[in-house]
Amino acid sequence: MKRKFDWDSVVRSKIFWAVVAEVVILLVSEILKPDFFRIEYKPETGMLYGVLIDILNRSAEITIIAMGMTLVIALGGTDLSVGALVAVSGAMALKFLRWDVTQYPTPGDYTIMPFYLVILAPLAVCTLMGAFNGLLIAKLGMQPIIATLILMVAGRGIAQITTNGKQFTTMYTPFQVIGQGHLLALPMPIIITAVVVLCVALFTRKTSFGMFVESVGVNPSASRVSGLQSDKIILIAFMITGFLSGISGLIYSSRISSCDSNNAGINNEMNAILAVVIGGTSMSGGKFSLAGTVIGSLIIQTIVTLVYFFGVVSEAIMAFEAMIIAVVIVLQSEPVRKAFASRRRRGAAATGGAVRA
């Protein structure tokens, strides 16, 4: 399946421009702030420190969710409920750790329920919620944006009910490891993200799931006639997204050692969609790129970091972020990519002619 390297199609691809954008943003940061690229190893904690590590660490939640979002968008859908599922996951985990704050008033290094339940129950519930989304869409034929809107709204409510509207805090060490620990000198969220990305990549590309997703996303009718069970594929994609939102929720709540049903995962759905789109997957479905999504997520986090790093006044942060993202999206737009590709081609043709002459 080897194809000869085709520079033209590389220049035309969206992921190329995403990488270019990320590199440019990083270079600009390095110029403005020379320590930007520095990574330090501190033996006393056994961890690597640096802005780049920080970007990777902080992008974990969005990258993980965006893996699932990539599949959903490739199917021609979208999932608005992911942010709410992050809140549900955190609330459930904390509920299982503390159970009832009136009974166990002080947070400490303990858990009421067995630790495996603290992890598995939120993941199971989020997967089920994903399945709920998937069933509404695959079996009842609802529009994904409407179907997932239900849990986007209801999810936070469920999270509130789980903890009786209270914010729980925990000091339970094994739980804190998820968001604050480290492994191989790297923050734990980076390791978890790497594992998730690897698993999703293997699942989609080493089985035919990825091809089926793309096929249904491009042409549902032809896919059905060709024997694909699109409802099954849609269901699985939404379950994966739910499950991954659950993981993301565990990381977030572990980071802050508490649950916050109102703010956990806020805007995650929009950032995840943005990461996918910057990564080159079309909102109308079809071919997807997991690598592109990872880059997209990194771009978003790099911009956020950059903004804080240079002390942009807090009122202007959102506008500043939006501006950079707008530039990235324009760079990736069809006309711009085409213009670059055809300029290259014209140049190549001219030199080719000269050689022949």
Added chain:
Amino acid sequence: MRDVVLDMKGISIQFPGVKALDNVDFSLKRGEVHALLGENGAGKSTLIKCLTGVHHMDSGTITLDGEEIKPSSPQAAIGMGISTVFQEVNLCPNLTVAENIFIGRQPMKHRQINWKAINQRSAELMEHMGTSIDVTKPLSYYSIAIQQMVSIARAVDIQAKVLILDEPTSSLDEHEVRRLFKVVRDLKARGLGIIFITHFLDQVFEISDQITVLRNGKLVGKYDAAQITKLELVTYMIGKDMNQIFNLKRAEQKPGAPVKLEAEHIGIPGKVEDISLAVKQGELMGFAGLLGSGRTETAEMLFGVTRPLHGTIKMDGKALSLKTPLNAINQKMAFCPEDRKRDGVIGDLSVRENICLAVQAKRGFLKPMPPREQQELADKYIRLLSIATPDAEKKVGELSGGNQQKVIVARWMATNPDVLILDEPTRGIDVGAKAEIQRLMLEMCENGMAVIFISSELDEIIRCSNRIIVMRDGAKAAELDGENCRQSDILAIIANESSEVSA
């Protein structure tokens, strides 16, 4: 001498990897129907796309009415008076017929859209084309044939100097073709230059004045339609002798072959009623009939695309419950659908992925075919069906229509079925590819496959079929022996309301 309305000179265009057009000349006179012929990928569509501003040529000039033009977009081309009716219906199925005809140029009254005028004018236009339909109904309500008429009505109503008909008849039946040709003659008399692209050679001779033949992106020649024979023309088109193609023989029916697929009284009231049929192993059963006579609906019931409301389908004498196409695939059936764009190609996926899709669907996604096996399968069918593609990784959507069709046929042949249903597999593809597909079909019959072959072209049905079922108005009108059947017999049954159903 009538004056030249359109003159294209020295047109060349380069696509990555291929020279799509190489120094092609084409000229069109006022009041002339000029056929543009060539095999799939010969460059017909590319030439048209140059003219309509979809592609930009690398060199050459286009002169319209004595003025040099450079159409930059389809919109610009339309503005210059070049209208096109494309091969695939390119309208909005969710809008009404009238809206489709006037979209983008709605007549206004008091700064509001004048709906009355739109509907009235549309009704007139459709009437003029011999089709009285309710123009306020959504386009998707009507058959592809009517949709095609609508797109012609739209193209004609735009004040055009040049009208391009790109395979306008490929979804029309005899009747509708007559109607269309009447319209074309009308337009011709009004002084329009008409470029006519088709694969139906009979139609070329019937309506064209001039014929230009392209092959592999190069101009072969320009001929006077009155002074060239069909055989010569085909020889020019494919560049080799055609006799082998017309010598195809139907598969020998082996006596005592068991019945493979059987349908008993299947139907969906209101669409198709009470169809019974039995296809034997190694038999090719032809399905003739007008568009909308229930041919496709019957095929879809047999393959589980739609569920019959009554009746049973049996394979090897055992009743089947076909809920989805996957069930049918698991029973070793295959179905190459009529509407290639909607039910066939997955445009963004590669040729390889498209070919492997049904095989993979059968295996389930957890048992992927190893990449090497996929590659071998794709290469095998690219070779076998001579699919014109640089390699197996090219997107199917970028291939020409005929090659897309071959990819779909390949997808189903790759599943190695016992029963193969082909719904208009040869529509819109060139003579060479058509013969290729017919040859394969007959070969598969020889090897014991049961084939159901649906086609609007009676001569190919008669040439290939062992038995022929004639459909009319959603019911089986007759079942004939392919051996002793003449075209006139079938036509009589299609036309004659009172003919008896023979055994």
